[in-house]
Amino acid sequence: MKLIKAEVLGYCMGVRRAVTMAEEAVKAAAGVHRVYTLGPLIHNPQVLEQFRRQGLEVLDETELPEELKSSVVIIRAHGITPQLETALACKGACLVDATCPTVKKSQMKARSLTDAGYRIFLAGERYHGEVIGIQGYAPACLVVGNPGEAQEKAEILYRRAPTAKTALLGQTTIAPDEYQGIAQAIQAYFPNLEIIDTICKATRDRQHALSKLCLQVDALLVVGGKESANTRRLLAIAQAQGKQAWLVERVAGIPPEIRAYPVVGLAAGASTPDELIDQIANVLTGRVSP
Ligand code: SF4
Known part of the structure; x- marks a missing residue:
């Protein structure tokens, strides 16, 4: 079997930065402070397991302890x-902000557009951590998952406020293409929609x-966590191109x-470590047995 790797794959800048910051925090706090992440640090089971063994604990934001001093x-x-963020600081936690700078930019844009009086449409997965985080900066924003939903919500807003200033994040x-489809659905009601390039x-x-x-290629493997939005997206793109494709989290x-x-x-998705990509490549090419 011939194996061809994608020209760009694996860890992105934001994930690499978050992993490095977590490694440094765990090392600095060893034996002195408890170290938590709010929810899993990245969507990759192997990396999470490694961190767990080093003492990194995962906090559930719906069940925060009374104190985090x-x-x-x-x-x-x-x-x-x-x-x-404020709630954590009030409980005495020392925060290490590993928010990706690209996501931070979207958060700041959401806040400045809200302050400038825009009605914001936010395109994405309603229950994804990034979308929930951005919503915190623009509490009245309308989350839309697809063009149909965008059209529906734009129509309702148009009936209430036909001259509203609108923006899309x-x-x-x-x-x-999905982002463009959502933008077009809103533009049917608000032709002056400001489309912010947040991809x-x-x-x-x-x-x-x-x-x-x-x-x-004839078929494809996408390596990454099943919880990872960008990994799932890669799988969907391959399948939409008519390829037989699988998402795999580990060699097994x-x-x-x-x-x-x-x-x-x-x-491989943006939260997949190089070692895992290499392991899978080695098994596929027969250099290592599974
Ligand atoms: S994929 Fe997400 S975490 Fe990675 S660089 Fe882009 S915005 Fe940041």
């Missing part, structure tokens, strides 16, 4: 709401590399059927 809390790359991992370059690069790879998840394809592609 003398504890370190790492804010993950997706970011959190400013309200939650998106989850950093949204596919460009992350790292996401775009990985999606572009995957589309190119699809033209060269490699589907035996893949061996029937002469040329196989390997892509």
